[in-house]
Amino acid sequence: MKQFSVTAMPGFAFIAILGFVLLYVPILTLVTYSFNGAATMTSWGGFSWRWYGAAWANVDVQSATIRSLVIASWATLISVVLATPVALATTRTAAFKGQSFIYLYTNQTLVVPEIVPAVALLIFFAALKTWTGYQGLAYLIAAHTMWCIPLAYLPIRARLEGMDLSLETAAADLYATRWQTLRHVTLPLLMPGILAGAMLCFITSLDTVVITEFVKSAGQETLATYMLGQFRRGITAEINAISTVLLMLTIVLLFAFFFLTRKRAA
Amino acid sequence: MAQAIAVEARHAIKEFGSGPAAVRALDDVSITIREGEFFTLLGPSGCGKTTLLRLIAGFEMPTSGQIMLSGQDITYLPPNKRPVNTVFQSYALFPHLTVAENIGFGLQMQGRPKSEVAATTERMLALVKMEAFAARKPTQLSGGQQQRVALARALAPAPKVLLLDEPLSALDLKLRKDMQIELKRLQTETGITFVFVTHDQEEALTMSDRIGVMSAGRLQQMGSPKEIYTTPVNRFVASFIGETNFMTATREADGLRLSGGQMIDGPRGSPGQKVTVTVRPEQVRLVAPTEPGAIPAKVTALVYFGTDTHCHMELTDGTEVVARLQSPASGDDGLAQGQSVGLRFVPGSVQVLED
Amino acid sequence: MTPNQITPASLNPAQRQARADARRNWLLSAPALLFLTAFATLPFLGVLVYSFLTPGQYGNVVWKFSTDGWVGLVLTHDVFDDTLVWADAHLTIIWRTVRLASLTTLITFVIGFPMAWFIATRPPRTRAFWLFLITIPFWTNLLIRTFAINEVIRNEGLINSVLMDLGLISSPIAMIYSDGAVLVGMGYAYLPLMVLPLFAAMDRFDMRLLEAGYDLYASRLTLLWRIVVPVIKPGIIAGCILVFIPALGAYVTPRVLGGGKNMMLGNLIDLQFGQGRNWPLGAAISITLAAVTLVAMLVILRVTTRPAER
Numbered sequence: 001m002k003q004f005s006v007t008a009m010p011g012f013a014f015i016a017i018l019g020f021v022l023l024y025v026p027i028l029t030l031v032t033y034s035f036n037g038a039a040t041m042t043s044w045g046g047f048s049w050r051w052y053g054a055a056w057a058n059v060d061v062q063s064a065t066i067r068s069l070v071i072a073s074w075a076t077l078i079s080v081v082l083a084t085p086v087a088l089a090t091t092r093t094a095a096f097k098g099q100s101f102i103y104l105y106t107n108q109t110l111v112v113p114e115i116v117p118a119v120a121l122l123i124f125f126a127a128l129k130t131w132t133g134y135q136g137l138a139y140l141i142a143a144h145t146m147w148c149i150p151l152a153y154l155p156i157r158a159r160l161e162g163m164d165l166s167l168e169t170a171a172a173d174l175y176a177t178r179w180q181t182l183r184h185v186t187l188p189l190l191m192p193g194i195l196a197g198a199m200l201c202f203i204t205s206l207d208t209v210v211i212t213e214f215v216k217s218a219g220q221e222t223l224a225t226y227m228l229g230q231f232r233r234g235i236t237a238e239i240n241a242i243s244t245v246l247l248m249l250t251i252v253l254l255f256a257f258f259f260l261t262r263k264r265a266a
Numbered sequence: 267m268a269q270a271i272a273v274e275a276r277h278a279i280k281e282f283g284s285g286p287a288a289v290r291a292l293d294d295v296s297i298t299i300r301e302g303e304f305f306t307l308l309g310p311s312g313c314g315k316t317t318l319l320r321l322i323a324g325f326e327m328p329t330s331g332q333i334m335l336s337g338q339d340i341t342y343l344p345p346n347k348r349p350v351n352t353v354f355q356s357y358a359l360f361p362h363l364t365v366a367e368n369i370g371f372g373l374q375m376q377g378r379p380k381s382e383v384a385a386t387t388e389r390m391l392a393l394v395k396m397e398a399f400a401a402r403k404p405t406q407l408s409g410g411q412q413q414r415v416a417l418a419r420a421l422a423p424a425p426k427v428l429l430l431d432e433p434l435s436a437l438d439l440k441l442r443k444d445m446q447i448e449l450k451r452l453q454t455e456t457g458i459t460f461v462f463v464t465h466d467q468e469e470a471l472t473m474s475d476r477i478g479v480m481s482a483g484r485l486q487q488m489g490s491p492k493e494i495y496t497t498p499v500n501r502f503v504a505s506f507i508g509e510t511n512f513m514t515a516t517r518e519a520d521g522l523r524l525s526g527g528q529m530i531d532g533p534r535g536s537p538g539q540k541v542t543v544t545v546r547p548e549q550v551r552l553v554a555p556t557e558p559g560a561i562p563a564k565v566t567a568l569v570y571f572g573t574d575t576h577c578h579m580e581l582t583d584g585t586e587v588v589a590r591l592q593s594p595a596s597g598d599d600g601l602a603q604g605q606s607v608g609l610r611f612v613p614g615s616v617q618v619l620e621d
Numbered sequence: 622m623t624p625n626q627i628t629p630a631s632l633n634p635a636q637r638q639a640r641a642d643a644r645r646n647w648l649l650s651a652p653a654l655l656f657l658t659a660f661a662t663l664p665f666l667g668v669l670v671y672s673f674l675t676p677g678q679y680g681n682v683v684w685k686f687s688t689d690g691w692v693g694l695v696l697t698h699d700v701f702d703d704t705l706v707w708a709d710a711h712l713t714i715i716w717r718t719v720r721l722a723s724l725t726t727l728i729t730f731v732i733g734f735p736m737a738w739f740i741a742t743r744p745p746r747t748r749a750f751w752l753f754l755i756t757i758p759f760w761t762n763l764l765i766r767t768f769a770i771n772e773v774i775r776n777e778g779l780i781n782s783v784l785m786d787l788g789l790i791s792s793p794i795a796m797i798y799s800d801g802a803v804l805v806g807m808g809y810a811y812l813p814l815m816v817l818p819l820f821a822a823m824d825r826f827d828m829r830l831l832e833a834g835y836d837l838y839a840s841r842l843t844l845l846w847r848i849v850v851p852v853i854k855p856g857i858i859a860g861c862i863l864v865f866i867p868a869l870g871a872y873v874t875p876r877v878l879g880g881g882k883n884m885m886l887g888n889l890i891d892l893q894f895g896q897g898r899n900w901p902l903g904a905a906i907s908i909t910l911a912a913v914t915l916v917a918m919l920v921i922l923r924v925t926t927r928p929a930e931r
Contacts, residue, residue: 006832085649098643098647119894119907121660122894184375243762
């Protein structure tokens with residue numbers, strides 16, 4: 001007889017496995033189609049790298065990729081630099097007036113769908129673009145940063161909250177000034193949180209399609225808006241190839257992140 | 267005694283929160299700790315002993331009152347400007363630094379030259395016998411080893427006073443006994459004033475030069491372990507340190523009359539006053555019920571402890587008294603539950619309490 | 622003490638220290654707060670202003686006060702006699718948005734709860750593997766996930782190819798470009814967002830509580846309902862909010878899987894700023910969307926939180 005399991009629930013394992021299958025069938029389908037050698041997506045034309053080659057040689061894809069990476073890097077950097085001091089200010093401190101205001105204000109964009117700030121920035125930047133005449137990437141960087149700040153803030157804050165307060169007390173006891181404590185104790189211990197926040201920002205910025213679509217000036221396609229645009233024109237084979245590459249990149253990043261944090265924890 | 271005073275708290279009051287919700291953790295505590303002594307703050311959890319320690323370390327500021335160090339007012343000096351170091355209950359070793367880096371941290375922060383930091387770290391590693399572990403991270407050490415590193419780290423900058431916040435509570439019994447001896451050795455070797463916080467009365471009695479007993483935010487009694495044990499000033503101190511018997515009595519011209527009617531010898535005072543008297547179980551002797559002056563009692567329970575046996579008895583008025591008797595070699599003490607016996611207190615052992 | 626010192630003399634040093642700390646905390650937060658004010662709060666207030674202006678002929682606005690944007694949200698001018706009638710198209714879209722977002726939340730919960738439980742009850746060695754399986758789609762671009770489900774349900778996609786190869790059908794079943802396709806797509810895309818917070822809560826759940834429950838004669842489902850669900854409620858709330866908010870504002874999924882006709886509010890807003898050239902109406906719809914989101918959040922929190930816990 002099967003041993004009594006405390007945690008087993010009727011039907012749960014079945015639904016769960018089914019859920020995992022449902023989650024992966026589409027992804028694997030997309031990956032498979034990306035290797036379809038046929039010119040149209042209606043039939044299977046044998047295994048081929050042709051769409052990867054096409055995407056690689058496409059100057060639009062190249063420039064969109066570089067633009068996405070530039071925006072994501074800046075947005076990540078600025079978000080982390082802005083969010084870390086807020087996290088330091090709102091944890092491990094005696095309650096002060098306005099503490100929960102700062103918390104809520106920092107997270108304000110978390111509670112609205114992406115389309116709302118997208119519209120707001122469209123209006124705001126349209127006015128700014130006419131007024132200043134400047135059309136550059138800074139608008140997109142500012143928009144992505146605004147969207148990323150809470151995503152940098154929350155993991156850093158969580159890491160700080162889980163941190164042993166007595167470590168900083170100990171540093172103060174051992175003659176460290178506030179600045180020395182931050183530099184030698186707090187920041188080194190905070191690194192995994194900052195890393196998590198940065199990764200969250202970077203991937204979110206690469207993903208952000210609605211805000212980008214609304215804010216971008218002419219000719220400022222990112223990889224996400226490029227793919228959406230191509231899809232509308234019915235060109236899906238090349239998109240599948242790009243998607244597969246991005247998927248692999250995500251998996252590699254995830255592995256790298258797990259590896260990095262594990263090594264630090266040891 | 268011409269010993270200089272190391273630390274002094276003057277009318278220290280500490281409240282947490284404000285308004286009607288304020289909690290008073292320290293209620294007008296004044297205390298003097300002499301230079302070079304091993305001073306213990308003893309009391310149950312929540313009695314304010316750790317708060318007092320944190321005031322001395324500078325992690326908290328008192329609501330009112332003063333903290334003096336070698337005659338200087340340090341009440342509002344931040345912790346990194348005080349020549350006082352702490353051994354934390356959780357050790358608080360920096361997980362990202364090695365053992366050696368942890369020990370050298372304080373000196374490094376003071377901006378001492380590298381050579382001095384290295385030399386002192388060496389010396390401290392030797393002092394706590396951790397030379398072999400210098401390059402390890404704290405997470406790779408056992409509890410006892412972490413404890414030694416925490417001690418070395420706090421001693422390295424040669425503080426005027428070392429504060430220890432229940433440092434042994436996380437260790438198992440055997441290790442705790444070893445560390446008690448080790449701490450005492452370190453204190454004698456370095457000559458640094460130790461302020462030790464614990465709720466363990468045995469630890470306090472065996473290690474300290476003097477003890478301050480605290481309860482409910484107030485200092486109850488201050489004195490040598492012997493004074494505290496033999497002449498407790500109130501019921502709290504008597505019951506918190508060691509086991510004891512309490513009886514009610516009335517003062518008379520030639521002694522104390524127990525509530526059961528028997529006369530016993532004890533400290534004199536104004537006749538007619540109702541008082542509480544206390545006698546330690548090891549000061550209670552069993553005698554034949556017929557012996558003159560014996561207090562009649564009945565055995566209610568016998569609890570065997572190996573080296574000795576606790577004999578629980580009931581006096582005629584229902585008061586419970588426990589006697590600690592040395593177990594005889596034969597193992598048979600000739601006592602049985604329900605047996606009628608007589609009691610006698612060792613002369614001079616009866617204490618009258620204030621409350 | 623000099624007369625121009627502003628610190629009241631009545632404050633003791635501990636209180637003065639607390640004030641200095643609070644000031645420092647505000648200074649540390651200031652750059653981020655200012656940035657968000659400039660690029661989130663003020664632009665949103667701008668939307669509010671624009672919703673009361675007159676549409677420009679080629680998009681943008683004319684600075685003339687008008688409530689047409691708000692009126693146009695639910696009412697429209699009749700083509701024939703110019704009287705105001707209900708704007709059925711808009712009402713349909715609002716209703717579709719709320720319905721699809723709610724259904725998405727429900728579906729992801731029904732499938733996501735057993736998945737999260739399954740992961741949380743695996744032995745430590747295999748748990749990391751299952752967790753990783755859910756983490757990959759969680760971190761994968763929403764656009765890619767939408768394209769992936771499209772590959773399955775489109776006319777020449779996986780399902781139709783398989784069914785036709787098996788000879789079960791002779792011509793493809795039209796699944797795409799319908800409300801159902803949008804629902805499937807959103808359910809698929811947002812499932813990981815539900816599973817992870819649920820798992821995080823279940824991971825902290827003390828399984829010995831179940832032993833205690835069985836010991837006291839509870840059945841499995843009773844335990845689930847009376848012990849597990851109440852204890853992990855914060856995770857359930859987090860999961861529902863995490864799915865419901867982006868689902869309400871969904872833009873990519875209905876655009877890719879719904880074609881042009883099965884619009885949701887996000888697409889309607891897009892339309893006003895594009896071909897519609899009616900920025901005030903677009904602004905009014907965005908504010909409505911933000912308000913609906915806020916109300917929905919408050920309702921979720923109120924329904925799931927008993928007053929004593931608040």
